[in-house]
Amino acid sequence: MHSPTISRLLVTFAVCYLIFLYAPVLLLPLFSFNDNVYPNFPLKGFTLKWYQQMLRDQPLLDALWASARVGIAVSFVSTVLGLFAAKAMTRYSFPGKGTITSLIMLPLVVPSIILGIALLTLVRQVFDLDLSLITVTASHVLICVPLAMLVLMARLEGFDKNLEEASFDLGEGAWRTFWRVTFPLILPGLVSSFLLCFTTSFDEFLLAFFLSGTQPTLPIYIYGLLRFPTKIPGVLAMGSCILMISILVVAFSEWFRRRGIDSQQGSIV
């Protein structure tokens, strides 16, 4: 479809672009193994001491644990709320659907800093609550619900509505229909929604910046460390570990999603 020149240009561009995307990210693991406090060239030698330093840094591990707890709570709550919304959106027609959709989607198009200061004002001035991991969790739910809803809507639209109706016709109630028909079919969607919400929350900085109290989340703690050059190699080590785990998680969820699609097609056809 394309002339060879254009084709070759496109391939060259794609390769350069991938280098642009990967180079900065790959520098982090590279310098995390480098025997030098300062992340720069020339490389001095291989070492694992930054990883040992990371494991000894108790506040860093505490922050990691805090982020993990927040992430799990956020993904659970957001996925449930997203499921309610997605089910209503795909299965029922009701007045004001457009307005409701835009309201739920709104957090995705408002800059986080606005959400951050607005929630801070609500929490402090109206409810007079102390800032804690709970307020961080609440703020993350706000940005994760729209994501969960989008993922689950795609999944709910993907399967045959008749399956649910057949279950009703065969005498099952709404609750049992959900657990025996809908739930197994949308399970891959629930898993991807859970993972998407978890990674979003785990990485979120600005809302946590305004809404965390004395216990920092991982991004907040890391942000504080970036001012201290001697702490940076430990941060790079932690970042490299997170990158590795993320890649494994993405690979797992992709495998799980595909398995879901295959088994679903198998059962319907």
Place this chain on the structure above:
Amino acid sequence: MTAIGTAAGATSRGSNALSQLWLRSESLRGLTLISPTLVVMFGMMVAPIIVTIVQSFWTQNGFQFDRTPTLGSYAVMLGQDGVIYWRLIGRSLWMSFTATVAVVALAYPMAYFMAFRVTRHKLLWIILITIPFWTSYLLRVFAWKVILGFNGAINSGLIQAGLIKQPLEFLLYNPTAVTITLAHAWAAYAILPIYVSLEKIDRSLLEAATDLGDGPVKRFLRVTFPLSLPGTIAAILMVFIPTVGDYVTPSLVGGTDGMMIGNSIAMMYGRANNQPLGAVISIVMMLVIAVLVGLFLLAVGRRRLLQKA
């Protein structure tokens, strides 16, 4: 969930008129089902914004507020002392605009490549594009500080190679560094929507254009590009809107010249301790973004209408 459960229980007994209404009225069931989500989103989205608007009429009094409504902070924003914030908003818009142009201009050929040139393993390419974005945003931005810094990768690399004697100082802590970093950090948000809309294009339309005598350039301008506009517009908005209020990137790689409006809003809620003024700046920023996005969509919409006519 409990609502549905009870409703189902009630209908199975098939007793009262209420459950009959429940069964018949689809909208009622739909609204009930969505209400928990809606209440939560309303309480955490609309309520805080209303409170912020109310707060913008207060006066900061040490760590307390004088809650008598006043236009004081708006007066500051419109007066001599407000000029700096307007300048910062202008600069943030300009920096986000250049970053958006850079992101979309780089992302478009990549998306085009993935949609038209890649024939097998498309999913692999999508994953390949998204993997860099699984590192934390903070560390991705920090990586650019490492690359561009005084003792950073570029400078130490160039000195090592003997190309320069002194480290280059113009690399970090300026608006260009912010633009480059943003162009990197937001790439996936641009590539994916553009890719989706390019992928959707019916290939026979392209063949038709070729058969009717359009060259590759004309075909791109008259068929491919207009059909990819929805994704491109989505990409522009998805990058532009959040980056205007970015805080991390300007504070890590921007220096004083690269400061953006997000930094001064954060300052008002932190060290400067003037939350009502911070609220006013935020409101003004939101309004400016909303107006610009509205104008942009209007312009695009009118162009498309004119094209159809």
